[in-house]
Amino acid sequence: MDSAAVLARHRKEKKDLQNQVTGLKKQASKKNRKQVNAKCEELSRELEERHARELAELEHEGGEQKADDAAEDGQVTPEELLAQLELEQPAAAAAPAPQAVASGRRGNRRKEKLARREAEVARIKAEAAAEAAEQPDLSKGEEALLQQLCSTAGLRAVDIQPDGHCLFASVLDQLRARHGERACEPYCLPQSYEGPRSAAEMDVWALRKLACCQVREHPDDFVPYLFDEQTLELQDVATYTAAIESSAKWGGEIELLALSQVFRCCISVLMAGRSTHRVNEQHAVNPELKLVYYKHSYALGEHYNSLRDAA
Numbered sequence: 001m002d003s004a005a006v007l008a009r010h011r012k013e014k015k016d017l018q019n020q021v022t023g024l025k026k027q028a029s030k031k032n033r034k035q036v037n038a039k040c041e042e043l044s045r046e047l048e049e050r051h052a053r054e055l056a057e058l059e060h061e062g063g064e065q066k067a068d069d070a071a072e073d074g075q076v077t078p079e080e081l082l083a084q085l086e087l088e089q090p091a092a093a094a095a096p097a098p099q100a101v102a103s104g105r106r107g108n109r110r111k112e113k114l115a116r117r118e119a120e121v122a123r124i125k126a127e128a129a130a131e132a133a134e135q136p137d138l139s140k141g142e143e144a145l146l147q148q149l150c151s152t153a154g155l156r157a158v159d160i161q162p163d164g165h166c167l168f169a170s171v172l173d174q175l176r177a178r179h180g181e182r183a184c185e186p187y188c189l190p191q192s193y194e195g196p197r198s199a200a201e202m203d204v205w206a207l208r209k210l211a212c213c214q215v216r217e218h219p220d221d222f223v224p225y226l227f228d229e230q231t232l233e234l235q236d237v238a239t240y241t242a243a244i245e246s247s248a249k250w251g252g253e254i255e256l257l258a259l260s261q262v263f264r265c266c267i268s269v270l271m272a273g274r275s276t277h278r279v280n281e282q283h284a285v286n287p288e289l290k291l292v293y294y295k296h297s298y299a300l301g302e303h304y305n306s307l308r309d310a311a
Contacts, residue, residue: 003058010051013232017047020232029220039224046229139296145272146292150307153270157292158306164248166304167291168204168211171259171267173306174289175199179263185285187263190214211251211258212241221261225254250302253279260284269293270307 021040150156160169176199189197190213196202202210215222219237226235243249260267260280269277270292277293290307 035224167251168207170306212245214258
């Protein structure tokens with residue numbers, strides 16, 4: 001990696017981010033200015049952290065180059081041992097039988113050298129296995145902590161199918177459990193929404209449509225969440241909502257906010273190692289919907305479950 005090229009790219013990315021931040025702040029309304037400023041600070045912090053990591057990697061690569069130079073003087077790094085072992089094992093197997101004393105000595109030296117390298121490779125693998133065994137099991141730790149938090153709060157998790165619909169299915173379960181048999185204030189359904197009007201009749205596709213209609217009708221509320229950190233540009237609302245509405249694409253912060261506005265309630269998300277995330281708490285008039293978020297416990301990645309009262 002060329003250090004000059006990396007530094008030049010860093011300067012360009014900082015300049016691009018400054019331009020994007022300026023554009024975001026210009027588009028911010030009085031209603032969402034606080035969210036936009038927070039998002040801009042988060043993007044700046046993430047860019048600085050990534051640049052710091054890349055510079056550290058660049059410095060590390062410089063150290064590896066020194067190690068390569070040392071290897072040329074007779075020192076061999078562990079990585080080279082693995083590579084050389086793969087190359088020399090077939091060569092050793094194909095070597096002809098020694099015909100003279102000198103050839104025999106060379107063959108013995110080769111075998112001894114190969115044996116030493118095999119022993120070194122075995123040592124490296126053993127150390128790596130021991131180090132991996134000492135690493136904490138994030139899945140078990142997360143599950144234990146969330147179970148404890150649920151128990152303390154008098155809640156129990158309801159297993160939801162771990163697929164792209166899990167957020168919407170969890171919200172649907174909560175609507176039926178917490179709004180279905182209670183007197184609630186009327187929902188604020190988007191004008192463009194056409195579909196079931198009650199939670200009992202809705203499915204995950206209806207919730208996807210509700211969320212997308214809400215985003216399209218009130219785009220300013222979602223500007224901070226539509227910023228694409230890969231392209232450093234705002235995502236097109238129509239393109240984004242079309243994907244959410246017509247596929248099993250994972251839902252997230254945008255959909256939580258949209259649905260909390262539609263159902264006029266707070267949606268809380270219990271998480272391990274962080275305080276409970278509460279969406280739309282200030283404007284809630286209907287009973288709270290409660291979800292739990294898993295980051296490490298499912299093979300497909302991030303996941304939401306519904307939280308029912310334990311009693």
